[in-house]
Amino acid sequence: MAPHYDAVVVGAGFGGMGAGIELDRLGLRDFVILERESDLGGTWHVNRYPGLAVDIASVTYSYSFEPNPHWSRLFAPGAELKRYAEHVADKYDLRRRMRFDTVVEGARWDAEHHRWVVTIQGGEVLTARYLATATGFLSQPYTPPFPGIDTFAGKIIHTTAWDDGYDLTGRRAAVIGTGATAVQLVPEVARKAAELTVFQRTPIWVVPKIDVAIPPAVQKVFDRVPLTQKAARLVNTTMLEALMVIGVLHYREAKPLNRGAGVLAKVHLRAQVRDADTRRKLTPHYDFGCKRPTFSNTYFRTFNRPNVRLETNSIERIEPDGIVTADGHKTEIDTLILATGFNLWDVNFPAIEIIGRDGVNLGKFWRDNRFQAYEGITVPKFPNFLSLNSPYSYSGLSYFTTIEAQMKHMGRLFGEMFRRDAQVFEVTERANTEFLDRVTEKLGSSVFYEGQCSTAHSYYFNQHGEAALLRPTSTLNAHREAVSFPLEDYTYATA
Numbered sequence: 001m002a003p004h005y006d007a008v009v010v011g012a013g014f015g016g017m018g019a020g021i022e023l024d025r026l027g028l029r030d031f032v033i034l035e036r037e038s039d040l041g042g043t044w045h046v047n048r049y050p051g052l053a054v055d056i057a058s059v060t061y062s063y064s065f066e067p068n069p070h071w072s073r074l075f076a077p078g079a080e081l082k083r084y085a086e087h088v089a090d091k092y093d094l095r096r097r098m099r100f101d102t103v104v105e106g107a108r109w110d111a112e113h114h115r116w117v118v119t120i121q122g123g124e125v126l127t128a129r130y131l132a133t134a135t136g137f138l139s140q141p142y143t144p145p146f147p148g149i150d151t152f153a154g155k156i157i158h159t160t161a162w163d164d165g166y167d168l169t170g171r172r173a174a175v176i177g178t179g180a181t182a183v184q185l186v187p188e189v190a191r192k193a194a195e196l197t198v199f200q201r202t203p204i205w206v207v208p209k210i211d212v213a214i215p216p217a218v219q220k221v222f223d224r225v226p227l228t229q230k231a232a233r234l235v236n237t238t239m240l241e242a243l244m245v246i247g248v249l250h251y252r253e254a255k256p257l258n259r260g261a262g263v264l265a266k267v268h269l270r271a272q273v274r275d276a277d278t279r280r281k282l283t284p285h286y287d288f289g290c291k292r293p294t295f296s297n298t299y300f301r302t303f304n305r306p307n308v309r310l311e312t313n314s315i316e317r318i319e320p321d322g323i324v325t326a327d328g329h330k331t332e333i334d335t336l337i338l339a340t341g342f343n344l345w346d347v348n349f350p351a352i353e354i355i356g357r358d359g360v361n362l363g364k365f366w367r368d369n370r371f372q373a374y375e376g377i378t379v380p381k382f383p384n385f386l387s388l389n390s391p392y393s394y395s396g397l398s399y400f401t402t403i404e405a406q407m408k409h410m411g412r413l414f415g416e417m418f419r420r421d422a423q424v425f426e427v428t429e430r431a432n433t434e435f436l437d438r439v440t441e442k443l444g445s446s447v448f449y450e451g452q453c454s455t456a457h458s459y460y461f462n463q464h465g466e467a468a469l470l471r472p473t474s475t476l477n478a479h480r481e482a483v484s485f486p487l488e489d490y491t492y493a494t495a
């Protein structure tokens with residue numbers, strides 16, 4: 001019995017859309033993209049908080065094969081990313097393959113019929129020859145279990161569920177969390193609220209953001225002479241690559257560059273915040289790069305405002321009208337904004353239950369052994385499965401580097417499979433182990449192991465203290481290997 005689809009893709013963000021474009025290119029045209037939200041765009045559909053913008057220049061944070069000459073700023077606001085996602089979906093004919101409001105619960109490999117059996121919430125079952133999960137890294141919102149949060153009588157907003165109709169003017173607001181989202185959001189809330197208290201557990205490294213509007217004349221040049229935008233992308237990508245590869249991954253060999261970035265952030269803080277005690281509290285006590293770097297010209301400055309206070313005592317409980325910290329002090333509020341981020345390692349990896357060959361459960365396998373995936377995309381015992389949000393997959397700083405390397409990997413893998421007239425692939429244990437050994441060794445010289453990251457509370461680290469998210473190589477290496485990995489790293493069979 002033929003499966004319903006050539007492929008099922010889970011997630012309609014830039015990852016799932018990239019997989020869809022590649023499947024089309026490979027001639028696997030009969031696929032469906034299942035998405036639990038009511039529209040496409042993933043991160044850029046779900047997040048709508050004030051101040052949301054990309055923190056990688058837009059010439060780089062976009063598909064290289066689909067440049068957008070009309071970005072309004074160097075760092076485009078979130079709404080433009082959402083419109084870009086819609087444009088890509090339309091241009092590459094993905095929209096008609098998408099099914100929204102569809103929560104995938106799990107998938108099981110049917111060895112007899114060589115296909116994936118995908119279960120959707122509500123009981124529907126779909127079958128497909130191939131399965132690709134693109135469920136995101138930062139897609140499962142996290143709210144810490146603060147005692148008493150259920151009793152809070154005011155308005156609670158998680159940054160992933162922004163209430164556009166709620167007016168912050170004159171409110172006594174709290175923002176809990178000081179990660180990348182808070183860095184963008186806090187200045188916006190401070191502008192409107194009567195009082196704002198920012199609750200900080202871990203200070204964050206913030207470097208200046210060189211952001212300008214892109215004048216229409218430059219947009220015209222990008223449009224008419226695409227090579228100019230390509231050149232801009234190359235320059236920007238090279239700078240990001242240097243920061244990541246030299247400053248973070250080769251920390252042992254290039255400490256001065258890492259330290260230099262830290263000094264830049266400290267000078268930025270010094271120049272922006274008047275009060276010495278506030279500056280001290282905003283100074284990170286872990287190395288630059290342990291967490292994803294953030295960029296802002298307005299975050300630090302916000303703490304000079306008379307209506308803004310930084311609270312660094314830990315939160316003990318939440319009461320109907322306020323937050324009580326460990327020192328017994330109560331901050332009275334009517335609006336509680338949770339910038340508490342995402343749960344990566346407990347809920348994601350994988351985001352759905354995936355059962356492979358011999359009944360192996362992917363989540364259990366990763367937790368009982370180590371988090372691992374060959375080239376950050378395939379796993380032994382999981383035939384015909386592409387895990388796009390995998391351990392060791394995130395390459396460089398722009399997510400598009402990752403998805404485009406994975407699209408290339410798909411191209412080479414499926415190309416070889418078709419050449420052999422096969423329909424089933426599986427990565428070998430040997431190739432997977434060799435890759436895991438290699439990344440483990442490489443991570444040894446990164447800031448994650450050579451630096452001081454223990455107090456960073458960084459999502460780069462999993463529950464075992466391993467920095468298992470980033471691929472510890474240059475993005476050039478990731479792309480080179482995607483088109484040159486040994487073909488015998490896979491087995492190929494007919495269905």
Ligand SMILES: Cc1cc2nc3c(=O)[nH]c(=O)nc-3n(C[C@H](O)[C@H](O)[C@H](O)COP(=O)(O)OP(=O)(O)OC[C@H]3O[C@@H](n4cnc5c(N)ncnc54)[C@H](O)[C@@H]3O)c2cc1C
Nearest residue numbers: 011013014015036042043054055056104135136139398399
């Ligand atoms: C606020 C914010 C700002 C960011 N800024 C940057 C940036 O500047 N640069 C950068 O490189 N990265 C940034 N990121 C990371 C960003 O997530 C990636 O760049 C990229 O958008 C990831 O795409 P994705 O398709 O892998 O995941 P996502 O965009 O997260 O999409 C995953 C999709 O899977 C769906 N899904 C999950 N589980 C299920 C299920 N069980 N069933 C059905 N559907 C499911 C989700 O609803 C979601 O739509 C940012 C993230 C956030 C949250």
